[in-house]
Amino acid sequence: MLCLCSGVVRRGAVGGVAGLVAGVYAPGVCFLVCAVAARWVVVSWWAVAGSFGRVGLMLWRAVVVGVLVFVVSGCGGSDREGPFVVGAMDALTGVGESYGNPLHQAKLLAVEEINAAGGVNGRLLELVVEDSKCAAQDAIAAYNKLTDVDGVRIILGTTCSGSMLGAAPLAERDGVILLSASATSPDVASAGEYIFRTAINDLRLGVDIGNTLWADGARTVATISEATDYAEGARRTAVERFEQLGGAVVAAESYPSEAVDFRSQLTKLLASSPDAVLLAAQGEASGGTIVKQARELGYRGPIYSEIVPTAPEALGIAGDAATGLKAIIPNPDLTSAAGKRFLESFKARYGTVASLPWFQGSAYDGVYITAHCLKQTNDDQDADGFRDCLNSLAWSGAIGDNYRFDENGDVAGLSNVLVEVLPAAERTDDNLGYRVLGPAPTP
Numbered sequence: 001m002l003c004l005c006s007g008v009v010r011r012g013a014v015g016g017v018a019g020l021v022a023g024v025y026a027p028g029v030c031f032l033v034c035a036v037a038a039r040w041v042v043v044s045w046w047a048v049a050g051s052f053g054r055v056g057l058m059l060w061r062a063v064v065v066g067v068l069v070f071v072v073s074g075c076g077g078s079d080r081e082g083p084f085v086v087g088a089m090d091a092l093t094g095v096g097e098s099y100g101n102p103l104h105q106a107k108l109l110a111v112e113e114i115n116a117a118g119g120v121n122g123r124l125l126e127l128v129v130e131d132s133k134c135a136a137q138d139a140i141a142a143y144n145k146l147t148d149v150d151g152v153r154i155i156l157g158t159t160c161s162g163s164m165l166g167a168a169p170l171a172e173r174d175g176v177i178l179l180s181a182s183a184t185s186p187d188v189a190s191a192g193e194y195i196f197r198t199a200i201n202d203l204r205l206g207v208d209i210g211n212t213l214w215a216d217g218a219r220t221v222a223t224i225s226e227a228t229d230y231a232e233g234a235r236r237t238a239v240e241r242f243e244q245l246g247g248a249v250v251a252a253e254s255y256p257s258e259a260v261d262f263r264s265q266l267t268k269l270l271a272s273s274p275d276a277v278l279l280a281a282q283g284e285a286s287g288g289t290i291v292k293q294a295r296e297l298g299y300r301g302p303i304y305s306e307i308v309p310t311a312p313e314a315l316g317i318a319g320d321a322a323t324g325l326k327a328i329i330p331n332p333d334l335t336s337a338a339g340k341r342f343l344e345s346f347k348a349r350y351g352t353v354a355s356l357p358w359f360q361g362s363a364y365d366g367v368y369i370t371a372h373c374l375k376q377t378n379d380d381q382d383a384d385g386f387r388d389c390l391n392s393l394a395w396s397g398a399i400g401d402n403y404r405f406d407e408n409g410d411v412a413g414l415s416n417v418l419v420e421v422l423p424a425a426e427r428t429d430d431n432l433g434y435r436v437l438g439p440a441p442t443p
Contacts, residue, residue, distance in 0.1 A: 081123070082123065083119075083123055083124040083125060083126040084119075084120055084123055084124070084125050084126065084374050084380040085126045085128060085150065085151070085152055085380055086125065086126070086127055086128070086152060086154045086155070086156060086370055086374075086380060087127075087128050087129075087130065087146035087147075087150065087152035087154065087155035087156065087157070088104070088107060088127050088128065088129045088130070088155065088156045088157055089129075089130050089131075089132035089139060089142045089143065089146070089155055089156070089157030089158045089159075089163070089167065090103060090104040090107075090129065090131065090132060090157055090158070090159050091131070091132060091133050091134050091158070091159035091160055091163070092104060092129075092131040092133075093131055093133055094133035094134050094135070094138075095133075095134045095228075095257045095282055095283040096133065096134035096159050096160050096282065096283070098283075098284045098285075098311065098312075098313045099159070099182070099284070099308075099311060099356055099359065100134075100159040100160075102354070102355055102356055102359075102360055103159060103181055103182060103356070103359055103360055103362075103363040104129070104363070105346070105349075105350060105360070106342075106346065106354070106360040106361070106363040106364040107127065107156060107363050107364065107366070107367050108127070109342075109345060109346060109349050109350075109364065110363075110364045110366075110367035110368055111125050111126075111127050111367055112349075113345070114367070114368070114371050120371045120374045120375050121374075121375055121378055125367075125370075125371060125374070127156075127367075128146060128150045128152060130142035130143075130145055130146055132157060132158045132159065132160075132163040132167070133160075133163065134159065134160035134162055134163055134228065134257075134282060135160075135162055135163060135166070136162055136163060136165060136166025136167075137166065138163065138166075139158050139162075139163030139164070139166040139167040140166050140167055140170065142158075142163075142167070143155070143167040143170055143171065143176075144170075147170075147174060147176060151381075152176075152380070153175075153176050153177065153380065153381050153382070153383040153386075154176070154177045154179070154370065154374075154380060154383060154386055155167075155171070155176060155177060155178050155179070156179050156180075156181070156363075156366050156367065156370065157178065157179075157180055157181075158178070158180055158183055159180075159181075159182050159183070160182070160183060160228070160229075160230060160282070161183045161184060161185030161187070161188060161228070161229040161230035161233065162185075162228050162229040162230065163183075164178065164180055164183035164185070164188055164191075164195075164197075165183075165185065165187055165188065165191070165229055168188065168191035168192065168195050169191070169192075171192070171194055171195065172191060172192030172193070172194055172195060175194060175383050175384065176194060176383055177194050177196070177383050177386050177387060177390075178191075178194065178195050178196065179196045179197065179198070179366050179369070179370065179390070180196070180197040180198070180199055180366075181197070181198050181199060181359060181362035181363035181365075181366050182197075182199045182359050182362060182363070183197055183199055183230075184197075184199045184200060184201060184202045184205065184230060184233070184234075185202060185229045185230055185233040186201055186202050186203045186206075186233050186236075186237060187229065187233065188201075188410075189201055189203075189408040189409070189410050190408065191409075192409075193387065193409070194383060194387055195409050196390050196405055196409040197409065197410060197411060198362045198365055198366055198369075198399065198403075198411045199359070199362060199411065200330055200410075200411060200414055200415070200416065201410050201411075202230075202233045202234050202237050202306075203237055204415070204416060205234055205237060205238070205306060205328055205416060206233075206234065206236070206237020206238040206239075206240060206241050207237070207241045207440075208328040208416050208418070208440035209234075209237075209238035209241070209242075209278065209304060209306070209328050209440075210237075210238050210239070210240070210241025210242040210243075210244070210245060210247070211241065211245070211440055211441055211442055211443055212304065212326065212328065212418055212440055212441055213238075213242050213247065213276055213278070213304060214242060214245040214246075214247060214443045215441040215442075215443050216276070216302065216326075217275070218242075218247065218274075218275040218276040218302070219246070219247055219248065219275055220247065220248050220249075220250045220272075220273075220274045220275045220276075221239075221242060221247060221248075221249055221250070221274050221275065221276050221277070221278050222249070222250055222251040222252070222253075222269040222270070222272050222274035222276075222277050222278070223235050223238075223239065223249060223251070223252045223253070223269075223277075223278045223279075223280070224252075224253045224254070224255070224262070224265055224266070224269060224277070224278075224279055224280075224290060225252075225253075225254055225255075225279070225280040225281070226254070226255060226256075226257055226280065226281050226282040226283065226286060227254050227255065227256050227257070228257060228282040230280075230282055231280040231281055231282045231308075232254075232280070234280040234306045235252075235278065235280040238278060238280075239278075245443060250272040250273075250274050251268060251269045251271075251272040251274065253265035253266075253268060253269055255286070257282060257283060257286070259286065260285075260286075260289070261289075261293075262286070262289060262290050262293050263293055263297065266290070266293055266294050266297055266299075267297060270294070270297060270298075270299050274301070275301065275302075276301060276302045276303070276304055277294060277299065277301065277302070277303045277304070278303075278304050278305070279291065279303060279304070279305040279309055280305065280306055280308075281305070281306075281308045281309055281314070282308065283308070284308055284309075284311045284312075284313035284314040284317075285313065285314070285317060287305070287308045287309035287311075287314040287318075288309065288313065288314035288315065288316065288317030288318040288322070289317055289318075290309075291303060291309060291314070291317075291318040291321050291322050291325060292317060292318045292319065292321045292322075294321070295321035296321075302324070302326065303324075303325045303326070304325070304326050304327065304328075305325060305326075305327045306327060306328060306329070307327060307328075307329040307330075307356075307359075309322070309325065309327065310322075310325070310327045310329060310419065310421060310432075310433065310434055311355065311356060312355050312432075312433070315421065315424075315427065315433045319424050320423060320424045322421045322424075322433075323421055323422065323423045323424065324420060324421060325420070325421040326418060326419070326420050326421075326437075327418075327419050327421075327434075328416050328417075328418060328419075328440055329358070329416060329417065329419055330358035330359070330362075330399070330414065330415075330416055330417070331358060331415070331416070331417045331436070332356075332357045332358050332417075332419075332432060332436070333357075333436060334357055334358065334361050334398055334399065336396065336397070336398065336399075336400060336401050338365075338396065338397045338398045339357075339361055339397075339398040339399065339400075341398075342354070342360075342361050342364050342398040343357060343361075346360065346364075352429070353429045353430060353432075355429075355432065357432075358399055361397070361398030361399045362398075362399050364397070364398050365395065365397035365398050365399055368397060369390070369393065369395055369397070372389070372393075372395075373385075373386045373389035373390060373393075374386070376389050377389065390405050390409075391405060393405060399414060400413065400414050415439065416439075416440055417436050417437070417438060417439055417440065418436075418437045418438060418439070418440050418441070419434040419435065419436050419437060420434055420435055420437055421433060421434045422434055422435060
């Protein structure tokens with residue numbers, strides 16, 4: 001009874017006002033209950049011990065000592081002796097599962113390493129995981145489960161921008177930390193003071209894509225994008241920059257995530273005879289299929305994209321049709337000391353290379369940053385202290401050295417690169433199917 005009592009208090013499995021009351025008063029109530037129970041045990045044993053003379057007295061003294069130990073350890077100290085509990089919201093199923101799961105693996109690896117090294121302030125780090133998919137409603141359900149049932153105040157996630165934008169208003173209202181490794185929509189920047197990300201804002205992606213289109217000689221572009229917050233944000237920011245430079249969009253098409261055939265939209269786009277096609281996809285399957293079908297329809301011009309169409313599943317679907325595709329992505333060459341260690345550890349742990357090294361490194365860093373801030377606050381319920389830690393942080397990790405968070409919770413001090421997809425015969429796990437051309441050009 002004593003251990004059960006203290007365990008419920010530690011996990012705080014109630015929400016709202018009731019959760020606040022329980023968090024403040026339950027430890028004292030629990031101790032009182034334990035003490036009353038202990039008194040009953042001691043008195044009862046005294047009555048029994050009296051009939052056994054000296055032997056009974058010795059037995060009674062042993063019972064008293066045992067009860068005192070249980071009262072102090074079982075009711076008085078469990079909050080500080082149990083694990084730090086942190087939430088995780090990842091796209092484990094649905095349109096984003098092909099990259100949500102690899103990012104989740106990186107988080108689990110970091111947790112294993114931290115715990116193997118002794119944990120945080122001598123306490124283990126525990127991750128409570130929910131599937132936020134890539135949709136706002138799923139993220140809201142996952143958030144409510146983590147906060148109302150599991151009682152967490154710090155959440156690593158989400159994977160996708162749409163799910164991040166769904167959960168962020170709730171987190172901001174409740175004063176709960178969201179720290180995302182991969183939600184890049186520009187709209188996340190204005191989500192609030194408890195919302196942070198190690199992912200690079202797509203405002204930078206858009207400028208880099210627009211600059212690249214212009215520098216490569218394109219003056220007209222046709223766009224096709226998935227109808228999600230991430231893909232639409234990438235398209236919007238790229239078009240804004242391209243038009244600032246003097247370019248023009250001659251055709252634009254959008255498609256739902258469940259679409260599997262894009263010939264109709266592509267036929268309309270290609271009829272405009274653009275200098276280039278810009279693709280922004282949320283799912284790897286659609287990204288790869290669009291590239292393949294565009295080539296099948298006879299398009300031989302350049303295709304530009306963000307990271308999704310360069311990921312393994314997309315390249316597998318597109319095959320040789322993807323050869324020469326150019327994309328703006330965060331630098332996949334993790335050259336920092338921590339980055340090299342992460343890549344080696346990931347391969348050793350899972351038996352495969354990190355297929356999205358920068359974003360997986362971002363997820364990995366997020367866990368280590370969490371451990372760092374928990375070491376300072378020593379309290380997984382202190383979201384304000386955790387926020388203040390992030391705001392004052394300068395971090396060197398897998399994705400770079402000396403990066404930080406700006407006034408909007410956006411990562412600062414990191415940049416993108418331009419890559420070009422290799423012919424299918426030259427693609428390997430080690431080169432990820434493309435070569436890095438260097439920093440995005442500046443017109």
